[in-house]
Amino acid sequence: MTELDVASHDAITLETAPTRYIEGPGIRFAYRRLGLSTGTPLVLLQHFSGNIDAWDPAVVNALAADRPVIAFDNAGVGRSTGRTPDNVAAMARDAVDFIDLLGLAEVDLLGFSLGGCIAQQIAAEHGRLVRKLILVGTAPKGGEEHLLAVLQEAFSQTDAPDPRLPLFFTKSSASRSAGLAFLKRTKVRKNDRDTDNGRPVTDPQAKALITWCATPDPEHALLHAIRQPTLVASGSHDTMLPASNAYAMFKELSNAQLILYPDSGHGALFQHHETFVSHVRTFLDTQPPAA
């Protein structure tokens, strides 16, 4: 589905939806809601350093074609107030507060990278709140990460138009070309764009992600506490959080489907957006075989 197709049957897109705000004790959350008004809402949990406008409109708008989709800034990020915590558990509590403020009793979660760690924590602790779980480009507790090395490498490439190009895509011409198209899509919105925060957000976020991966969970207690149907997805050549994390999570989760994409890095979901959206739809909409 092309962006044009989406735009033609959905008046409101990630690029055109107004940013809304909802206030809880101590934190005012920024968010955008698009797509259908009925159905289980899909709440998106964003990656390290990303805000609402870092999502790919090609993914978000296509997902919103048949369900409500909510993108938001967690505490301290973008135009949400409050302080960004330095640990995943506190980020999960903030995200649950946001979902509660919206009055949502049941949601699906799509967590990407650091957002996938938060999504695991929420799903494990809130069995009734989370219906289905999608974990993309992420790691289990005690998993393998190369965040700092990869960031250093990406920011040293001064000729790259955006550090996300080397971080999210491979060096192949197909992946690089998909990366440039992704960057272009994320820049279509001109007015009411989300703000970048810099180190007051990225420092605690980096600490949270690194601590998550440095904290062993030898019995996989957290993964075993997740009972929801889960889709685990990753790029074949993710240099930040390798695909072996996804395979390891698949093996420990009680009800998980694993999908790995070819010739792709951390941003596999944006590179293979058409295929990824189809896989998410199939996962969210298919009922399990009757027991």
Next chain:
Amino acid sequence: MTELDVASHDAITLETAPTRYIEGPGIRFAYRRLGLSTGTPLVLLQHFSGNIDAWDPAVVNALAADRPVIAFDNAGVGRSTGRTPDNVAAMARDAVDFIDLLGLAEVDLLGFSLGGCIAQQIAAEHGRLVRKLILVGTAPKGGEEHLLAVLQEAFSQTDAPDPRLPLFFTKSSASRSAGLAFLKRTKVRKNDRDTDNGRPVTDPQAKALITWCATPDPEHALLHAIRQPTLVASGSHDTMLPASNAYAMFKELSNAQLILYPDSGHGALFQHHETFVSHVRTFLDTQPPAA
């Protein structure tokens, strides 16, 4: 999509299609063709001991809703004449002869189990003939197999209604229930059913599969010769050809997508038939991102 939905917009199904025959030098092949008359035909390569009627109508009919699908008996199997070879390379030559006899210049291949070994061999040797490749519940050359142990275990379960129940499904109630539904679907056709051959077919087939897995390919030359886009799929708990084979193949293939299904055995494609068909459609119909 339910079987009823399929039946309502396709007059011809796996259960109702006439068995046809086409004669080449030395072998008369039995086959059924269903689905659309235009588009790249999807040729199915069957598992050890299986004939045309061992395919799941829920999978075949749904795939035939938007493409031509061809199920056939390779040499010596079912009602095809000739001798079943005891090696994958010869089985691949027979299958290519069949495709050539039909006058097909380009096909997609779906190979399941032993059929997946044959599909690898064909794709590696016939770059122009094969457009896209689907490998389900199979192993690379030198891969891990437990055929004889698993067969012995399955046939010792004298209370099972069919050895395919313990071979293809797990012991969970959901998987077992899906297995019984699968067996029921494969028995709907009453007239013009395919024939079972017994040991003149299964002995050489077992030798072919065991030899394939016992033949190391340390440089992965065969997988590296496969340049077609490939979908590799497996069940989480395949006891015959473990899912680790699928992960290993994904890592060596140049352009592969990996999908592993939860709580499933060798017959994951039949257990999760609705999801599997959706994944196959997405794979066959999605164009790669423009390079």
